[in-house]
Amino acid sequence: MASIELKNIAHQYPSEDKSGPYALSSLNELWQDGGAYALLGPSGCGKTTLLNIISGLLQPSEGRVLFDGVDVTDLSPEKRNIAQVFQFPVVYDTLTVAENLAFPLKNRGMAKDKITERVAEILSMLGLSDRANEKAHSLTADDKQKISLGRGLVRTDVKAILFDEPLTVIDPHLKWQLRTELKKIHQQFRHTMIYVTHDQTEALTFADKVIVMYGGSVLQIGTPEELFETPAHTFVGQFIGSPGMNILKASVDGTVAIVDGIQLELPGNYRKIDDQVELGIRPEYISLSQTGGIQAETVSIDDVGKHIIVRCRLERQIVSVIVPEGTSIPDKPRLVFAQDKINIYQNAVLVRPAD
Amino acid sequence: MKTQNNKAWFLVLPVLILVSISAIIPLMTVVNYSVQDTFGNNEFFWVGTEWFQEVLNSERFLNALKRTLLFSALILAIEIPLGIFIALAMPKRGIGVSFCLVLMALPLLIPWNVVGTIWQVFGRVDIGLLGHGLASLGFDYNYTQNVFDAWATLIIMDVWHWTSLVVLLCYSGLVAIPEVYYQAARIDGASRWSVFRFIQLPKIKRVLLIAVLLRFMDSFMIYTEPFVVTGGGPGNSTTFLSIDLVQMAVGQFDLGPAAAMSLVYFLIILLVCWIFYTIMTSFDAQAAASQKKG
Numbered sequence: 001m002a003s004i005e006l007k008n009i010a011h012q013y014p015s016e017d018k019s020g021p022y023a024l025s026s027l028n029e030l031w032q033d034g035g036a037y038a039l040l041g042p043s044g045c046g047k048t049t050l051l052n053i054i055s056g057l058l059q060p061s062e063g064r065v066l067f068d069g070v071d072v073t074d075l076s077p078e079k080r081n082i083a084q085v086f087q088f089p090v091v092y093d094t095l096t097v098a099e100n101l102a103f104p105l106k107n108r109g110m111a112k113d114k115i116t117e118r119v120a121e122i123l124s125m126l127g128l129s130d131r132a133n134e135k136a137h138s139l140t141a142d143d144k145q146k147i148s149l150g151r152g153l154v155r156t157d158v159k160a161i162l163f164d165e166p167l168t169v170i171d172p173h174l175k176w177q178l179r180t181e182l183k184k185i186h187q188q189f190r191h192t193m194i195y196v197t198h199d200q201t202e203a204l205t206f207a208d209k210v211i212v213m214y215g216g217s218v219l220q221i222g223t224p225e226e227l228f229e230t231p232a233h234t235f236v237g238q239f240i241g242s243p244g245m246n247i248l249k250a251s252v253d254g255t256v257a258i259v260d261g262i263q264l265e266l267p268g269n270y271r272k273i274d275d276q277v278e279l280g281i282r283p284e285y286i287s288l289s290q291t292g293g294i295q296a297e298t299v300s301i302d303d304v305g306k307h308i309i310v311r312c313r314l315e316r317q318i319v320s321v322i323v324p325e326g327t328s329i330p331d332k333p334r335l336v337f338a339q340d341k342i343n344i345y346q347n348a349v350l351v352r353p354a355d
Numbered sequence: 356m357k358t359q360n361n362k363a364w365f366l367v368l369p370v371l372i373l374v375s376i377s378a379i380i381p382l383m384t385v386v387n388y389s390v391q392d393t394f395g396n397n398e399f400f401w402v403g404t405e406w407f408q409e410v411l412n413s414e415r416f417l418n419a420l421k422r423t424l425l426f427s428a429l430i431l432a433i434e435i436p437l438g439i440f441i442a443l444a445m446p447k448r449g450i451g452v453s454f455c456l457v458l459m460a461l462p463l464l465i466p467w468n469v470v471g472t473i474w475q476v477f478g479r480v481d482i483g484l485l486g487h488g489l490a491s492l493g494f495d496y497n498y499t500q501n502v503f504d505a506w507a508t509l510i511i512m513d514v515w516h517w518t519s520l521v522v523l524l525c526y527s528g529l530v531a532i533p534e535v536y537y538q539a540a541r542i543d544g545a546s547r548w549s550v551f552r553f554i555q556l557p558k559i560k561r562v563l564l565i566a567v568l569l570r571f572m573d574s575f576m577i578y579t580e581p582f583v584v585t586g587g588g589p590g591n592s593t594t595f596l597s598i599d600l601v602q603m604a605v606g607q608f609d610l611g612p613a614a615a616m617s618l619v620y621f622l623i624i625l626l627v628c629w630i631f632y633t634i635m636t637s638f639d640a641q642a643a644a645s646q647k648k649g
Contacts, residue, residue: 052538057538057541057542076541077538077541077542078541078542078543078544082542084538084539084542086535086539087535088533088535090535090536090539092553092554092557093557093558094553094557095553103543103545103549103553104542104543104544107543107544107546107549108544148539151539151543152542
């Protein structure tokens with residue numbers, strides 16, 4: 001197991017125009033040994049590129065990759081001792097389950113009796129002992145994905161385990177189960193794990209730290225709570241949460257923000273901010289009120305079962321509000337913004353109060 | 356579901372008529388000949404299975420069958436591994452791909468009798484590049500007199516003509532393998548041989564079966580090329596079943612035995628195809644079974 005450090009990593013795919021956009025631009029990260037990290041972002045944001053650079057399947061156009069301080073940029077994937085689980089389960093069809101798990105050990109020239117011992121250990125850990133001698137191609141997608149994972153776990157000296165959207169092809173009810181098992185394996189063995197996904201639930205439940213990526217760069221690294229409460233970028237606010245954070249055009253002066261002509265008290269003193277100023281608040285932190293609050297107009301009501309999502313118009317801008325199941329929603333509701341949950345953004349980046 | 360309406364059958368009627376004219380009726384004529392004898396004048400006598408017994412017991416037929424089987428076995432033994440090897444060596448992307456594909460497709464575009472003629476001339480000791488070249492290097496090469504040379508010429512010719520087909524089929528199978536399998540193999544530290552043995556070979560197994568089937572049928576039915584190059588000689592050494600059959604039917608005008616022989620010939624091919632079909636569908640059944648579970 002190892003810590004992973006990225007120094008000025010940038011990548012541009014060879015077919016692209018030399019002056020064109022980078023798939024990844026100038027990343028500097030240090031990921032702790034034994035941590036569970038999730039790379040979260042929309043399709044095409046560079047998460048898989050980053051993962052392949054770490055595993056060595058891809059050579060970065062610029063920068064260095066360090067494992068435990070040792071430069072591994074020029075080493076092949078097998079020399080880096082990395083395990084990777086892919087989006088689609090990869091098993092060796094003609095081999096049995098046990099032979100699949102033994103495959104990476106055999107390739108590394110391990111003694112036969114040691115292999116047998118180690119494979120039996122991993123089989124029981126994955127709950128596949130009773131299927132050890134079945135051909136791998138007869139297994140279900142989730143069991144195949146377990147084998148992919150097992151081929152990584154079976155190596156005792158593996159530095160990190162990388163997951164590239166591993167639950168994409170798994171049935172929803174098994175997804176949850178498999179994710180729990182992953183989490184358990186992580187707690188038990190403390191491998192450094194990096195998990196790529198575009199599904200926020202997966203990222204937030206799996207990882208200690210979530211890295212939100214967009215357009216080839218990292219927007220925020222934080223615990224699930226930090227990402228939820230104080231998104232560093234309006235994209236993070238909108239991407240995480242369902243529905244995402246309300247981002248409203250505003251003007252800010254001192255402790256007061258003005259949205260659509262309405263005055264809102266802010267949690268701190270921001271002084272005067274110019275440029276593109278926006279106010280962000282999660283739909284969870286807006287409530288309906290009988291008396292106080294801001295006059296709004298109901299646009300649509302979506303009952304999603306566990307709660308109701310109400311979309312309201314202020315003067316011009318629309319806000320989403322989450323209210324508990326069973327609340328009666330008037331045509332002209334009054335909205336109350338939780339003052340301490342308001343975030344202010346300047347040019348899409350979070351601004352902290354001055355004092 | 357119960358069939359509500361049978362009108363759809365009218366739509367396949369034209370095809371049924373065409374197939375019966377082109378295949379079923381001629382085949383029935385052959386069946387008709389195979390159980391009768393004639394002395395001309397359009398008079399026919401029922402002889403039952405006599406021709407079949409005669410054919411199956413005749414040394415001439417058995418020898419031709421052995422030669423044909425040997426030829427097919429050699430063709431498969433050479434073309435299948437060679438085809439896989441070339442397909443593996445071909446580039447998977449870039450400008451080389453279309454160049455290689457065109458190069459591979461070229462021999463397949465040449466008609467059989469032209470291929471025969473090319474090699475017939477190519478191998479001639481007096482004017483052929485190959486024959487004359489070998490002769491001037493001191494080799495005693497002559498495909499019209501030497502049995503080994505005749506076989507070697509026919510086999511090299513067939514390898515030249517048809518290995519491309521195996522290559523193209525294998526290549527299509529290889530490029531269909533998702534990149535992630537190779538990535539996983541790299542991470543597992545697999546050797547080049549392991550990648551072939553555990554990823555590429557299993558993934559191209561089905562196209563490979565089709566290649567084997569096609570090459571078996573084609574080589575087992577080969578006629579034009581040996582007819583043009585060696586004419587079945589020297590002696591009877593390259594007289595394959597098809598050549599023997601034509602000699603009997605057209606040369607000697609023994610319609611009864613020839614018809615019986617062609618039916619036996621047909622049944623052998625049918626049997627082999629059935630075996631291949633069974634193997635392939637059992638793969639499908641396995642795949643379907645694992646899909647169902649998955």
